[in-house]
Amino acid sequence: MRVLIYNQKGGVGKTTTAINLSAALAVEGHETTVVDLDPQMHLTAAIGGSDQAGTGTAADWISGKPVQPRKVTGSPGLSLVPGSADALAGKVGEAQFQHPNGGWTIVDAPPGWSEALGQIASLSDLVICPLEPDFLGLNGLNQLLRRMSEVGFDRDRLRVLIARYSNRLAVHREVRGKLIDRFGSDTVLPVVIRSSVRLAEAPGLGQTIFEYAPKSTGASDYAQLARTLISQRSLARSQGRPRT
């Protein structure tokens, strides 16, 4: 299962989602590889450490060269293809998207848009778009949908993930309702990632939320997200849908 975490808007929770969704899938017993496509390399800085074996970077991975993902310390079942400053400079190959053993590949995209990202989106089984439910977030989503339709991306594969959510904020409750009305509950994921200081603190310690604060709301929200995606995949398989 190939999942791209994408939103052209910066600071919406893409990297936080890539790290902690991957870690949650691994906790659920699914072999998972997370790929850091962002030349800023925030994800690699957060969980990459420096002592793990492995070869190749996201630049090799994207061009289809064989890479050996690093094992992520403290997260059995989770591996990382580390970032590189030129990750999106080359041509996009295809082979790298197949995870060995039918596991999950989660790709953390940089903000912004490029042709390479469009290609990666169209090669993905799912594109998860995290956004903060405010009016700028809503506006950005319209832009994203236009871009996706330009590259022929099929809307069935898009999932909106409401992130940095605070139930106390009227605007969050309101925009969440609007998103569901407009895009439907198949596109808007039923799980919401609540705003949580623990999620912001964990990368500074080089840890996922499951190591740093396993009892926090952040851990419970990302665990719930992983279970939702796993059950949607099983459902799609049992209905014989292609590409999953």
Ligand SMILES: Nc1ncnc2c1ncn2[C@@H]1O[C@H](COP(=O)(O)OP(=O)(O)OP(=O)(O)O)[C@@H](O)[C@H]1O
């Ligand atoms: N649910 C959350 N609760 C609290 N803070 C969060 C949450 N999700 C993300 N953050 C914080 O918000 C900031 C931006 O998050 P993150 O780096 O995941 O966004 P991004 O979309 O990857 O940004 P960029 O576009 O720069 O790559 C970080 O400081 C992160 O710790």
Ligand SMILES: [Mg+2]
């Ligand atoms: Mg990021």
